Amino acid sequence: MADFVVTPWEVKGKIDYDKLIEKFGTSRIDKPLIDRIKSITGDLHLFFRRDIAFSHRDLDAVLNDYESGKKFFLYTGRGPSGKMHIGHLLPFYFTKWLQEKFGVNLYIQITDDEKFYIKEKSFDEISSIARDNMLDIAAVGFDPDKTFIFLDSEYIRNMYGLVMKIAKKINFSTVKAIFGFNNETNIGMIHFPSIEIAPTMFEKARCLIPAAIDQDPYWRAQRDIAEGMGYYKAAAIHMKFLSPLTGPTGKMSSSDPNTAILLDDDEEAIKKKIMKYAFSGGQSTVELQRKLGGNPDVDVSYQWLSYFLEEDDKKLEEIRQDYISGKLLTGELKQITIEKLSKFIEEHKKKKEAADKDLKKMMYTGNLAKKMWEKIY
Amino acid sequence: MADFVVTPWEVKGKIDYDKLIEKFGTSRIDKPLIDRIKSITGDLHLFFRRDIAFSHRDLDAVLNDYESGKKFFLYTGRGPSGKMHIGHLLPFYFTKWLQEKFGVNLYIQITDDEKFYIKEKSFDEISSIARDNMLDIAAVGFDPDKTFIFLDSEYIRNMYGLVMKIAKKINFSTVKAIFGFNNETNIGMIHFPSIEIAPTMFEKARCLIPAAIDQDPYWRAQRDIAEGMGYYKAAAIHMKFLSPLTGPTGKMSSSDPNTAILLDDDEEAIKKKIMKYAFSGGQSTVELQRKLGGNPDVDVSYQWLSYFLEEDDKKLEEIRQDYISGKLLTGELKQITIEKLSKFIEEHKKKKEAADKDLKKMMYTGNLAKKMWEKIY
Numbered sequence: 001m002a003d004f005v006v007t008p009w010e011v012k013g014k015i016d017y018d019k020l021i022e023k024f025g026t027s028r029i030d031k032p033l034i035d036r037i038k039s040i041t042g043d044l045h046l047f048f049r050r051d052i053a054f055s056h057r058d059l060d061a062v063l064n065d066y067e068s069g070k071k072f073f074l075y076t077g078r079g080p081s082g083k084m085h086i087g088h089l090l091p092f093y094f095t096k097w098l099q100e101k102f103g104v105n106l107y108i109q110i111t112d113d114e115k116f117y118i119k120e121k122s123f124d125e126i127s128s129i130a131r132d133n134m135l136d137i138a139a140v141g142f143d144p145d146k147t148f149i150f151l152d153s154e155y156i157r158n159m160y161g162l163v164m165k166i167a168k169k170i171n172f173s174t175v176k177a178i179f180g181f182n183n184e185t186n187i188g189m190i191h192f193p194s195i196e197i198a199p200t201m202f203e204k205a206r207c208l209i210p211a212a213i214d215q216d217p218y219w220r221a222q223r224d225i226a227e228g229m230g231y232y233k234a235a236a237i238h239m240k241f242l243s244p245l246t247g248p249t250g251k252m253s254s255s256d257p258n259t260a261i262l263l264d265d266d267e268e269a270i271k272k273k274i275m276k277y278a279f280s281g282g283q284s285t286v287e288l289q290r291k292l293g294g295n296p297d298v299d300v301s302y303q304w305l306s307y308f309l310e311e312d313d314k315k316l317e318e319i320r321q322d323y324i325s326g327k328l329l330t331g332e333l334k335q336i337t338i339e340k341l342s343k344f345i346e347e348h349k350k351k352k353e354a355a356d357k358d359l360k361k362m363m364y365t366g367n368l369a370k371k372m373w374e375k376i377y
Numbered sequence: 378m379a380d381f382v383v384t385p386w387e388v389k390g391k392i393d394y395d396k397l398i399e400k401f402g403t404s405r406i407d408k409p410l411i412d413r414i415k416s417i418t419g420d421l422h423l424f425f426r427r428d429i430a431f432s433h434r435d436l437d438a439v440l441n442d443y444e445s446g447k448k449f450f451l452y453t454g455r456g457p458s459g460k461m462h463i464g465h466l467l468p469f470y471f472t473k474w475l476q477e478k479f480g481v482n483l484y485i486q487i488t489d490d491e492k493f494y495i496k497e498k499s500f501d502e503i504s505s506i507a508r509d510n511m512l513d514i515a516a517v518g519f520d521p522d523k524t525f526i527f528l529d530s531e532y533i534r535n536m537y538g539l540v541m542k543i544a545k546k547i548n549f550s551t552v553k554a555i556f557g558f559n560n561e562t563n564i565g566m567i568h569f570p571s572i573e574i575a576p577t578m579f580e581k582a583r584c585l586i587p588a589a590i591d592q593d594p595y596w597r598a599q600r601d602i603a604e605g606m607g608y609y610k611a612a613a614i615h616m617k618f619l620s621p622l623t624g625p626t627g628k629m630s631s632s633d634p635n636t637a638i639l640l641d642d643d644e645e646a647i648k649k650k651i652m653k654y655a656f657s658g659g660q661s662t663v664e665l666q667r668k669l670g671g672n673p674d675v676d677v678s679y680q681w682l683s684y685f686l687e688e689d690d691k692k693l694e695e696i697r698q699d700y701i702s703g704k705l706l707t708g709e710l711k712q713i714t715i716e717k718l719s720k721f722i723e724e725h726k727k728k729k730e731a732a733d734k735d736l737k738k739m740m741y742t743g744n745l746a747k748k749m750w751e752k753i754y
Contacts, residue, residue, distance in 0.1 A: 113537075117545050123538060153541070157534025160490075161500060164530070167565030168494050172549070175564060187552060188544030191568030 004249075006214050007180065009118070011251040017054055017213075017240060024216050026055045026238060036063060041101040047094045047239060049313065050306055055213060057223070058235035062208050066102060072206040072235075074098055075199045077109035078137060080130035081119055085260035086341075087242035087252040089348070090308050092140045094239065095210045099142060105368055106142055107199045108149040110134060113156075114196070117188040123153075136263050138359035139351035145367035149359065152195055155372075159198050162377035166201075167194035169225040178217045197222045198377070200234040212251075213238035243303045247279035264349070267342045274301065274338050281323075282330030293326040294333070301330075301337040309340040381626075383591050384557065386495065388628040394431055394590075394617060401593050403432045403615060413440060418478040424471045424616060426690060427683055432590060434600070435612035439585050443479060449583040449612075451475055452576045454486035455514060457507035458496055462637035463718075464619035464629040466725070467685050469517045471616065472587045476519060482745055483519055484576045485526040487511060490533075491573070494565040500530075513640050515736035516728035522744035526736065529572055532749075536575050539754035543578075544571035546602040555594045574599045575754070577611040589628075590615035620680045624656035641726070644719045651678065651715050659700075659707030670703040671710070678707075678714040686717040 004013030006020060021028055029048070033056075038044050040063065047053040062072050076095050078088065099106050112130045116123050134149055156163070170193060175181045181190055196218045200207040209219060216238065223233040241251040244259035252260040258277050261270060281299030283289040296302035302323060310316040319336070322328035363369055381390030383397060398405055406425070410433075415421050417440065424430040439449050453472050455465065476483050489507045493500050511526055533540070547570060552558045558567055573595045577584040586596060593615065600610040618628040621636035629637040635654050638647060658676030660666040673679035679700060687693040696713070699705035740746055 113541055116541055123541065153537055156537045160530055160533045164490055164493055164500065164565055167568065168563050170564050171561050172558070172564065172567060173560040176560070181549070183550040183553070184548050186545050187547050187549065187568050187571060188541055190549060191544070191564050194564060 008214050008217060011214055011241065012249075014249045015241065020213055021055050024055075024213065024220075026057050026213075026216070026236075027059075029054055029056050029059065029237070033060065036060075040066065045094055045097040046308070046311060046313075052240050052307060053094065053210070053237050054240055055238040056236060057219065058206070058233060059208070059237060062206050062235045065206050070205065071104060071203075072102070072208055073104050073203050074106040075109070075202070075207050075209050075234075076106070076211050077111060077196070077199075078133055079111045079115050080126055080133045081115045082129060082254040084133050084136045084263050085252050085254050086263065086308075086345075087244075087260065089136065089140070089263060090242060091210055091212060091239055092137055093308070096140050096142055098208070098210060099146065104146070105203070106147045107202055108137060108142075108147065108362075109196065109199050110149065110151045111192075111196065113152040113188065114192050117186055117192065127153075134359055134363075135352050135355050136348075138355035138362060139348055141351065141358070142362065144358045144361035147362045147366070148368045148372045149362040150372070156195070158373065158375055159195075159202075159377045162198045162201055163194045165229060166197050166225065167191060169229065170194060170221060174221060174224070178221050193218060193221055197225075200226065201229070201231045202372075202377075204231065206232045207234045209234055209236040210239065211236065212241060242307050243279075243300050245273060245277040245279065245300055247300060248298055248303070261341060261345070263345065263352070265345060267346075270342050270345060271338050274334050274341070278334060278337070280330045280334075282333070286329060289329050290326045294323045294328070294330060296320050296323050299323070299330075299333065301333045304337055305340070309337060309344065385591050385594060388591055388618065389626075391626045392618065397590055398432050401432075401590065401597075403434050403590075403593065403613075404436075406431055406433050406436065406614070410437065413437075417443065422471055422474040423685070423688060423690075429617050429684060430471065430587070430614050431617055432615040433613060434596065435583070435610060436585070436614060439583050439612045442583050447582065448481060448580075449479070449585055450481050450580050451483040452486070452579070452584050452586050452611075453483070453588050454488060454573070454576075455510055456488045456492050457503060457510045458492045459506060459631040461510050461513045461640050462629050462631050463640065463685075463722075464621075464637065465631075466513065466517070466640060467619060468587055468589060468616055469514055470685070473517050473519055475585070475587060476523065481523070482580070483524045484579055485514060485519075485524065485739075486573065486576050487526065487528045488569075488573065490529040490565065491569050494563055494569065504530075511736055511740075512729050512732045513725075515732040515739060516725055518728065518735075519739065521735045521738035524739045524743065525745045525749045526739040527749070533572070535750065535752055536572075536579075536754045539575045539578055540571050542606060543574050543602065544568060546606065547571060547598060551598060551601070555598050570595060570598055574602075577603065578606070578608045579749075579754075581608065583609045584611045586611055586613040587616065588613065589618060591628075619684050620656075620677050622650060622654040622656065622677055624677060625675055625680070638718060638722070640722065640729070642722060644723075647719050647722060648715050651711050651718070655711060655714070657707045657711075659710070663706060666706050667703045671700045671705070671707060673697050673700050676700070676707075676710065678710045681714055681718070686714060686721065 004015045034048050065072050074095060110130050112126050116126045130151060175190055175193055200222050219234045219236050226233045244250055244252045246259050254260055261273060279300045281295035283292050306316060323333055381392045411425050442449050451472060487507050489503050493503045507528060552567060552570055577599050596611045596613050603610045621627055621629045623636050631637055656677045658672035660669050683693060700710055
């Protein structure tokens, strides 16, 4: 029946996002909601302008809270299973925008325990991946006094009380139904939902989670129990996946480098990957492209410009029209993408090299981090 | 089929300890093994002399290690579900004897998380029960520099690494088979075996667990995975349950005070409970008792003298013979028990009142505790 699959561990096929909204029972981020955000924030992140942040739960309630002077907080995370690629990074930039516009606290969970449970890797390997991933995340440039980045394996000491209270409320039936766990699932993984849910209760305020929609099952589990525990149901903004290089099905994967641009790829690698693998919506020859034009809707280079590389809506529309008309050739479009992407990655690397100090603040010594290490939940 | 039940959460019926050995696949503590212990320790704890420590796993291997100069360590625990009764305390005295004779480290786990998961109590209630229980345990008088008493909810911070490694090795099939978990079991409880198993790997040495036999399922789960993880299979000494006041079936329960002497009972309560509830093996009248004699094997007063109140084997045998012959009346036997028990409880209360300092050492500041808080597993 389903020609696509979206779970926390697998994304396959060409995703029909409208069907996902229906299947997960979430709400579309529509024009009135976007206008309302703009009336608060003054401008709009391109994820809102370009229908990438497409679905939500209770975002309207979050805005109600904010407008009536109640605070909310942001929560997102990363499973450190390998090197990060460009598709992993962009939701963090969107999250940064939200933090800046609303001036709120942000909690970033690094699920080293989860990845240890499901990967054939030692905990030492996972730890070193986690360290590298956290530097990538810190490079995004969150407010170091309003952001707390934590490893589950470290912060468990402070949040175990809360984790226990959550675990007591969830039985095997529930995790079987929501996550598809079965007899072969290890007991670490079975317990893990209580750990991913815990940060939604770090403050007695509404928690807004910007994340790819594959993480939604956790928030469904949270919403079933939160109010009974005296907390708010988690609110969420769901983002579409960035197309893999290979075309508009599935999601990027670090373990298949031909589908992804890694954050440590050099210019040469970027060029080669885009030229060789980036799925094109253009025609097979220059002559045909000039005559018939290309299809930007399936063209990965265009999709990437739209997803993050071309901030300027006007310029993006020009590129689109030129591509459709045949004025812009596939090679030229790819060249634009290569240049912008190389610059993006180069800048990211510089920021990552300088991120150590900020990461330390976000983990241990910044205002929010210090407060979090003093708290016992 | 079974006319008795022994699980970590339920003990019912008249327990056939021989059948338990067969069912659990453990070994009998036989004469040669007891003689071997005596050749090392010089004397024998009454649990060894009186067949109360009746079953074991790998105790011979522990003695081999000890005799060849390798160290081992002791591990036991307590689930803080309510006030402690006399039946809870005695295994700790036996453990103390082992610690003294072999000069080894002892780890005592207080499973506040487990009890929170299975009881209809708040975590605050569990915490205050745990505090009271730990004072009872500290009153036993372990070596405060070689004993580490810890709450799961606190020490999770240091042992989570080890807990994760264990949890990754155990799947739902296993805990379903060993503990009878099902779809209704909460995910905290499903995960808990990894926490009860962790202390068996606190040292890279053999772990000897003196505990009532109902805890054995945990050690079975441990023994399946320990060697694959580079640790020893846990060794165990299994103890018989102290008979409830009401007779030789089931085990004592703090929630049914007529079956148990609580550690905070006063002399009046002890007297009343023994006189009113202690199941008697005697005859219905003085005349019949004089003529036919009593049956010490089912008489709870006699069982308690044998289990812990009468240290002197000769005196115990005299009491036994006098009871069988009818020389000793039920009332007189009960009187002996009341006196000895009152003295025991009175002394325990005094020790408990003075236990605060030692408990602090065993939890945080003693040599072993300090070392344990510096360790991250």
